[in-house]
Each structure stands twice: as C-alpha cells, then as structure tokens.
Amino acid sequence: MLFYISNIISYICYFLDWTKSVIKLGEYIELSLIIITNLSEFCNFISRNNYISQCFFFSNSRIKMSK
Numbered sequence: 001m002l003f004y005i006s007n008i009i010s011y012i013c014y015f016l017d018w019t020k021s022v023i024k025l026g027e028y029i030e031l032s033l034i035i036i037t038n039l040s041e042f043c044n045f046i047s048r049n050n051y052i053s054q055c056f057f058f059s060n061s062r063i064k065m066s067k
Helices: 002-048 050-066
Strands: none
Touching: none
C-alpha cells in the first residue's frame, strides 16, 4: 500500500515538474511572439514612412555602386 502511495506522489511530482516546464516554454513562446510583433510593426512603419525608406534605398544603392 505504501508503495502505491509513493508512486502516486512521484507521479504528481513529475506532473508538477512537467507543468512548470510547459509554463516556462509558454513564456518563451510569448516573448518570441512579442518580438515578432514589434519587428513587424517596425517594418510597417519603415515601409509607410517615405523618408526612412528612401534613406535605406539610397544607402543600399551607394553600397552597391561602391563595389
């Protein structure tokens, strides 16, 4: 009987440890989604702003011309 109780307790501990690792993985996924969202908003801002996109275009064309 004591063996079964210790097995149940160990399974509960494994489950809690697994849950903790899943939560940690979820935090990493959430952080990566936040970074991707911010990068896409930044790219949208650059593509909408003509001055910034022209600066990027001219700097890239200067690099290509210098090669």
